[in-house]
Amino acid sequence: MKRISGRVFRYPLLVATVIVGVLGLVLWLAGATDAPRWLFSSFGLVVAGIESVGMIKRLRQGTFGVDLLAVIAIVATVAVGEYIATLLIVLMLTGGAALEDYAAGRATRELTALLTRAPQIAHRIRPGGADDAAATEIDDIPATEVRLGDLLLVRPAEIVPVDGTLLTASASFDESSLTGESLPVEHTAGEPVLSGSINGQAAATLQATATAENSQYQRIIALVAEASTSKAPVVRLADRYAVPFTAVSLLIAGLAWALSGDPVRFAEVLVVATPCPLLLAAPVAFMGGMSRAARNGIIVKGAGVLESLARARTVVFDKTGTLTYGTPAIAEVRAEAGFDSDTLLTLAASTEQYSSHVLAASVIGAARDRGLVLTPADSAREIATHGVVARFGDREVAVGKLSFIRDRAPAAVATALSGGELAIYLAVDGAYAGCIVASDTVRDNARATVDALGRLGVRNSIMLTGDARATAEHVAAQVGITRVQADCLPSDKVDTVRGLTERPVIMVGDGVNDAPVLAVADIGIAMGAKGSTAASESADVVILLDDVSRTVRAVRIGQDTVRIALQSIWIGIILSLVLMLVAAFGLIPATAGALSQEAVDLITIFNALRAIGGRVDAAAGVRVPARPGSPAAAGRDYSGRMLHKA
Numbered sequence: 056m057k058r059i060s061g062r063v064f065r066y067p068l069l070v071a072t073v074i075v076g077v078l079g080l081v082l083w084l085a086g087a088t089d090a091p092r093w094l095f096s097s098f099g100l101v102v103a104g105i106e107s108v109g110m111i112k113r114l115r116q117g118t119f120g121v122d123l124l125a126v127i128a129i130v131a132t133v134a135v136g137e138y139i140a141t142l143l144i145v146l147m148l149t150g151g152a153a154l155e156d157y158a159a160g161r162a163t164r165e166l167t168a169l170l171t172r173a174p175q176i177a178h179r180i181r182p183g184g185a186d187d188a189a190a191t192e193i194d195d196i197p198a199t200e201v202r203l204g205d206l207l208l209v210r211p212a213e214i215v216p217v218d219g220t221l222l223t224a225s226a227s228f229d230e231s232s233l234t235g236e237s238l239p240v241e242h243t244a245g246e247p248v249l250s251g252s253i254n255g256q257a258a259a260t261l262q263a264t265a266t267a268e269n270s271q272y273q274r275i276i277a278l279v280a281e282a283s284t285s286k287a288p289v290v291r292l293a294d295r296y297a298v299p300f301t302a303v304s305l306l307i308a309g310l311a312w313a314l315s316g317d318p319v320r321f322a323e324v325l326v327v328a329t330p331c332p333l334l335l336a337a338p339v340a341f342m343g344g345m346s347r348a349a350r351n352g353i354i355v356k357g358a359g360v361l362e363s364l365a366r367a368r369t370v371v372f373d374k375t376g377t378l379t380y381g382t383p384a385i386a387e388v389r390a391e392a393g394f395d396s397d398t399l400l401t402l403a404a405s406t407e408q409y410s411s412h413v414l415a416a417s418v419i420g421a422a423r424d425r426g427l428v429l430t431p432a433d434s435a436r437e438i439a440t441h442g443v444v445a446r447f448g449d450r451e452v453a454v455g456k457l458s459f460i461r462d463r464a465p466a467a468v469a470t471a472l473s474g475g476e477l478a479i480y481l482a483v484d485g486a487y488a489g490c491i492v493a494s495d496t497v498r499d500n501a502r503a504t505v506d507a508l509g510r511l512g513v514r515n516s517i518m519l520t521g522d523a524r525a526t527a528e529h530v531a532a533q534v535g536i537t538r539v540q541a542d543c544l545p546s547d548k549v550d551t552v553r554g555l556t557e558r559p560v561i562m563v564g565d566g567v568n569d570a571p572v573l574a575v576a577d578i579g580i581a582m583g584a585k586g587s588t589a590a591s592e593s594a595d596v597v598i599l600l601d602d603v604s605r606t607v608r609a610v611r612i613g614q615d616t617v618r619i620a621l622q623s624i625w626i627g628i629i630l631s632l633v634l635m636l637v638a639a640f641g642l643i644p645a646t647a648g649a650l651s652q653e654a655v656d657l658i659t660i661f662n663a664l665r666a667i668g669g670r671v672d673a674a675a676g677v678r679v680p681a682r683p684g685s686p687a688a689a690g691r692d693y694s695g696r697m698l699h700k701a
Contacts, residue, residue: 066149068102068105069146069149069150071098072098072102072142072145072146072150073146075094075095075098075142076095076142076146078094079091079094079095079142082094091138092136092138095138095139095141095142096133096138096141098141098142098145099129099132099133099138099141099142099144099145100129100130100133102129102145102148102149103126103129103130106125106126106148107126110123110126123297123301124297124300124301124304124305124325124328125144125148127305127325128144128325128326128328129141129144129145129148131321131322131325131326132144132322132325134322135319135322135323135326137322137326140326140648140652143653147656174198174214174215174217174250174251174267174272175197175198175216176195176197176198176216177195177196177197177198177200177201177207177216177217178193178195178207178208178209178210179193179194179195179196179201179205179206179207179208180192180193180207180208180260181193181194193208198216198217198267199266199267199268201216201217201263201266201267202263202266203263203264203265203266204262204263205262205263206260206261206262206263207219207260207261207262207263208258208259208260209254209258209259209260209261210258211254211255211256211257211258212253212254212255212256213254214250214251214252214253214254215248215249215250215251215252215253215254215261216250216267216270217263217264217265217266217267217270218247218248218249218250218263218264218265218269218270219248219250219261219262219263219265220246220247220248220261220262220264221242221243221244221245221246221247221248221259221260221261222244222259222260222261222262223244223257223259223260223261224243224244225241225242225243225244225441226241226242226248226254226255226257226259227239227240227241227254227255227256227257227412228240228242228248228252228253228254228255229252229253229255230249230252230521239255239412240252241456247264248261249270249272250265250267250270250272251270251272255411255412256411256412296624296628300628300631303632304324304325304328304631304635307324307328307632307635307636307639308320308321308324308328308635308639309321310639311323311324311638311639311640317641320638320639320641323638323641323643323644323648324635324638324639326638326648326652327631327634327635327638327643327648327651327652328631328634328635336620336623336624336626336627336659336660336662336663337358337620337623337624337663338358339623339660339663339664339666340616340619340623340664340665340666341358341361341362341616341620341666342358343616343619343664343665343666343667343668344358344361344612344613344615344616344619344666344667345358345361346667347612347616347666347667347668348361348596348608348609348612351605351608351612352598352599352600352602352605353596353597353598353599353605353608353609353612354596354597354599355595355596355609355612356594356595356596356597357595360578360596361612361613361616361617362613362617363559363577363578363595363613364559364578364596364610364612364613364614365613365614365616365617365618366559366617367512367513367559367560367561367577367578367610368512368513368514368515368557368558368559369513369515369516369517369555369557369558369559369560369561370505370508370513370515370516370517370560370561370562370563370606371516371517371518371519371551371552371555371560371561371562371563371572371576372505372516372517372518372519372536372563372564373518373519373520373562373563373564373565373569374518374519374520374522375495375520375521375522376564376565376582377563377565377582377603378497378498378501378518378530378534378603379495379496379497379498379501379530380495380496380498381495381565382417382495383414383417383477383493383495384421384493384494384495385400385417385418385420385491385492386476386492386493386494386496387491387492388400388489388491388492389470389489389490389491389492390488390489391487391488391489393486394483394488394489397425397427399481399488399489399491400418400421400422400425400491401422401427401428401429401430402447402452402454402481402483402488403422403452403454403479403481403491404418404419404421404422404423404427404429405429405430405431405432405445405447405452406432406435406443406444406445406452406453406454407419407443407454408429408431408432408435409432409435409436409437409443409445410437410442410443410454411437412443414477414479414493417493418479418491418493421491430447432445432446432447433446433447433448434446438455438459441456441458442454442455442456442459442460443455444463450483450484451484451485452481452482453481453482453483454479454480454481455479455480456479456480457469457478457480459480460480460481460482460487463482463485464482464485464486466486466487467480467482467487468487470490470492472492473494473529476492476493476494477492477493477494478490478491478492478493479492479493497530497533497534498603500602500603500604501533501534501603502533502534502535503604504534504603504604504606504607505534505535505536506535507604507607508607508610511610511611511614513561513610515538515555515557516535516536516537516538517536517538517539517540517551517555518530518531518534518536518538518539519540519543519547519548519551519552519572520539520540520541521541521542521543521544522541523541523542524539524541524542526541527539527540527541528541545570545571545572546571548571548572549571549572549575552572552575552576553575558577559577559578560576560577560578561576561577561578561579561580561606561610562575562576562578562579562580563580563582563603563606564579564580564581564582565581565582569581569593570593571593573593573594573595574593574594578595578596579593579594579595579596580594580595580596580597580598580606580609581593581594581597581598582598582601582603615666616666619662619663619665619666620663620666622662623659623660623662623663624659626658626659626662627655627656627658627659630655630658630659631652631655634648634651634652634655
């Protein structure tokens with residue numbers, strides 16, 4: 056009930072038009088045949104007055120729409136006594152405005168999710184309590200009350216509340232929400248830690264170097280808010296044809312009046328010149344395009360977004376989670392002499408059963424994919440952020456970082472790694488046994504996506520990432536992107552996108568770190584299946600499937616929608632011009648003209664509804680290319696309404 060009442064108040068003129076129409080019909084059935092004429096005519100003049108006020112305001116802002124012709128048409132039908140035509144014009148005018156407003160309204164959302172995720176609580180260690188993290192030595196305070204120099208305890212899996220310097224000997228942090236890097240980052244004492252990063256499995260102590268207001272995460276929030284308000288509004292497609300259509304209509308009507316000497320001829324021409332095709336063709340087509348996109352697992356926030364997609368010339372990609380799967384996968388097992396790859400992987404996976412490290416699940420999953428049987432350990436202990444040592448009978452296996460393994464097997468050496476790779480080293484009974492290489496795998500369809508966008512006219516492709524340049528260039532080479540900018544913070548990405556000249560610009564990304572640049576781009580596309588809610592809120596388009604190729608489909612739907620909308624507008628304009636020329640010679644009375652114009656409206660609308668098509672690319676039963684080892688790779692189908700978590 057609240058939703059219905061809210062819509063009533065949101066579109067009062069449309070609701071009032073329907074009420075007036077129903078009331079007029081009741082009066083006519085009751086025998087009061089003159090009452091509907093006075094009711095419809097009076098109501099039409101009131102709406103014309105309201106529209107005139109709005110038209111004047113828009114003219115002062117330098118915007119000219121089809122409002123002028125609509126107002127003149129309403130007055131003209133009242134003048135010739137065609138009160139039914141008056142109400143029909145008002146209905147089309149208010150209905151079209153409501154439809155367009157509804158489409159635009161879908162793009163306006165508060166960034167509540169981003170604000171909600173912001174760190175709220177900090178654990179401040181009392182003076183003298185840094186060496187003892189007992190509960191009695193810690194005060195829980197709002198993050199906004201943290202001051203420079205405060206000692207803070209960050210518990211396992213908690214969000215770092217403010218920027219600080221690490222005091223603990225070493226700690227692992229998930230910084231994917233800030234830099235986009237999917238692998239955990241190891242920090243040692245004295246290194247800076249950014250707010251918004253997530254602590255690993257061991258408690259860490261840090262000293263605040265910034266207040267909450269000046270920390271990295273809050274700057275991201277401020278960038279999103281600023282970028283969201285700085286975007287220029289998209290001009291309505293129909294308004295581009297308003298000036299010439301209005302001028303031609305008034306010229307034909309004026310000539311008909313002047314040559315015939317009959318002022319009724321002026322009204323008859325304008326009756327068939329009502330701008331309903333212009334008012335409804337584009338909104339109907341764009342709503343159809345948005346519906347088609349939704350069936351394909353793509354949420355488009357407004358008609359203007361589809362128009363921008365159709366004209367896009369540059370695409371910018373984030374790397375992690377967008378061009379790559381965003382989760383580490385086992386790329387290679389490099390066994391030393393005396394071990395084969397299956398034996399090494401079995402030992403590593405059996406040991407990693409007792410680890411809380413993010414890579415442990417990847418190692419165990421790779422072993423199970425090969426059908427290897429894991430062995431339970433007689434004993435195991437994990438050294439946080441370093442590795443795990445487990446004993447299987449009389450054999451001791453150590454798995455972890457290189458420095459950890461070298462303490463047990465001095466012969467261990469660093470293995471050669473390509474960009475984006477990370478190695479897990481093994482020692483067995485004090486001897487170096489080899490290593491397992493993990494990497495964030497490039498999506499199977501990433502290169503095809505870049506190539507397909509180029510064929511659609513989006514020929515400029517760029518990759519922005521917080522990763523190191525070697526990693527970024529390695530991925531870019533795989534997917535066919537030649538322009539790369541690495542080591543980017545969120546503000547760097549925003550500055551780069553703002554400076555691009557080949558526009559409109561599409562930005563494709565996921566994660567909180569992408570939220571500001573998604574907001575400032577002409578079209579922000581968020582990979583909603585894995586991306587943060589903040590990215591989805593900031594974006595103009597949200598892809599519900601974990602499938603970057605949907606970017607291509609979004610552009611294609613935008614191009615198809617604009618093409619159909621333009622076809623519908625031109626069909627309406629041409630048919631209206633033909634009717635105007637016929638009416639100028641007095642061959643179409645006002646009543647017949649109103650009916651003829653309604654026929655034009657129907658033809659225009661039915662053509663615009665073609666944008667709802669696209670059954671061939673509907674998303675029922677889409678198979679999404681998945682990271683090897685995931686459920687999707689094992690053969691699971693994902694429909695357009697399901698999310699694939701890579």
